[in-house]
Amino acid sequence: MDSRKWLILCAGLVIGAIAAVLVKLGNPSNMGFCIACFERDIAGAIGLHRAGVVQYIRPEIIGIILGAVFTSMFAGEFKARGGSSTLVRFAMGMFMMIGALVFLGCPLRDVLRMAGGDYNAVVGFLGFITGVAAGVFFLRKGFNLGKAEYSHSNAGGYIIPLIAALLLFLLLKATVFNPDAGGPIFFSAEGPGSMAAPIAISLIAGLIVGFLAQRTRLCLSGGIRDFILIRENYLLLGFIGIFVGALVLNLVFGFFKAGFAEQPIAHMMHIWNFLGLFLVGLTATLLGGCPLRQLVLSSEGDLDAGAVVLGMIIGAAVAHNFMFAASAAGVGIYGQIACITGIVFMCWIGWSYREA
Amino acid sequence: MEKVDVRGLSCPMPVIKVKKLIDKGSNEITVTGTSQVSKENVSKLAVSNGYKLNITLDGKDEWEIELTK
Numbered sequence: 001m002d003s004r005k006w007l008i009l010c011a012g013l014v015i016g017a018i019a020a021v022l023v024k025l026g027n028p029s030n031m032g033f034c035i036a037c038f039e040r041d042i043a044g045a046i047g048l049h050r051a052g053v054v055q056y057i058r059p060e061i062i063g064i065i066l067g068a069v070f071t072s073m074f075a076g077e078f079k080a081r082g083g084s085s086t087l088v089r090f091a092m093g094m095f096m097m098i099g100a101l102v103f104l105g106c107p108l109r110d111v112l113r114m115a116g117g118d119y120n121a122v123v124g125f126l127g128f129i130t131g132v133a134a135g136v137f138f139l140r141k142g143f144n145l146g147k148a149e150y151s152h153s154n155a156g157g158y159i160i161p162l163i164a165a166l167l168l169f170l171l172l173k174a175t176v177f178n179p180d181a182g183g184p185i186f187f188s189a190e191g192p193g194s195m196a197a198p199i200a201i202s203l204i205a206g207l208i209v210g211f212l213a214q215r216t217r218l219c220l221s222g223g224i225r226d227f228i229l230i231r232e233n234y235l236l237l238g239f240i241g242i243f244v245g246a247l248v249l250n251l252v253f254g255f256f257k258a259g260f261a262e263q264p265i266a267h268m269m270h271i272w273n274f275l276g277l278f279l280v281g282l283t284a285t286l287l288g289g290c291p292l293r294q295l296v297l298s299s300e301g302d303l304d305a306g307a308v309v310l311g312m313i314i315g316a317a318v319a320h321n322f323m324f325a326a327s328a329a330g331v332g333i334y335g336q337i338a339c340i341t342g343i344v345f346m347c348w349i350g351w352s353y354r355e356a
Numbered sequence: 357m358e359k360v361d362v363r364g365l366s367c368p369m370p371v372i373k374v375k376k377l378i379d380k381g382s383n384e385i386t387v388t389g390t391s392q393v394s395k396e397n398v399s400k401l402a403v404s405n406g407y408k409l410n411i412t413l414d415g416k417d418e419w420e421i422e423l424t425k
Contacts, residue, residue, distance in 0.1 A: 075392075076416055077392055079417070081364070084364070139368065144365070144369055147363065147364030150390065150417060217396075222367065222368070226368065229368065229372070229375075230375060230401060232400065234400070288367040288368065288369075289366075289367060302366075
């Protein structure tokens, strides 16, 4: 095995281990990292949705963005570019978030849930693989969202990092802008949004993950995609590393609990666990990367990925305002309709954007 | 000599476009692209398919590689 493969395997092990440590220090169970959940918490903190139990400015997200910015700058890879079907990507980001909230986690949290013994996450994983395979079908048919152009100015690339810096300021300052309404900024007093590792530790954890993910190009949908498409296992090794790293520390900390029932922040509606991550896998494959990869790309100047990240945040607001998001009780009828709509939308985009 | 332009394309489009030519049996392919990630991925794909790489342009914003078998 060559050195790059060892590197991504080790990066995965470190990320998995950090995730377990974050849970030990206060994050919700099996949620050391979850790009979708944490972006959703941020959407709640700034008042885009009013689900009181999931509102917090997650320092991990800020850390990942800032870590990836600095790393890409030192590597000479920070370059503003964009213009590849930007609004389409925004809409796809919204549906990717809705899929994740039907399942209750992004692909990264799916791996962490499996490493915690949550069998529902295995059902979700099967849906994810199937979704990626469906995405590969469209790729083979010639799917292409078009070329991005390098911009003559890098200024646009700083927008997402500046938003991250502003969020860090708001997190530390915790200003209540509208005291009559109680916020924003809103911070959950109970529920998952109130459970968090200390800010400094979460931030440093994010910085490390941002650095590792930028260098290794870690991508969870890419791992499955490359294996199906070209039998390349490089990205898959990162996936496996995260699983093993989290599994080992979960066993050490006594977090590992195998089964379907009574898993933390999870439901047992198998069809919707499957279809939720199917939607995420399909969308991520068409976009060229999972929520984690989109976040990292948005930090190194990819404005199209920035549109996906913002789409995911708006998607989270829509999902909670319109009751699409699942809870421990399961997925409601609106969430089921939204998930199916997302799959139909993605198939339409996948088919329409074939090149001649 | 086949030419393929993968400038500005995001993952995994560059790899797919090159793979199409590899599957067609092309022995000489020139690939032009922009991002470092696509350069790494195209190089990996070519090497794993038994091609020799000749990097004729290696700039920060643009690269060109000749693949020969």
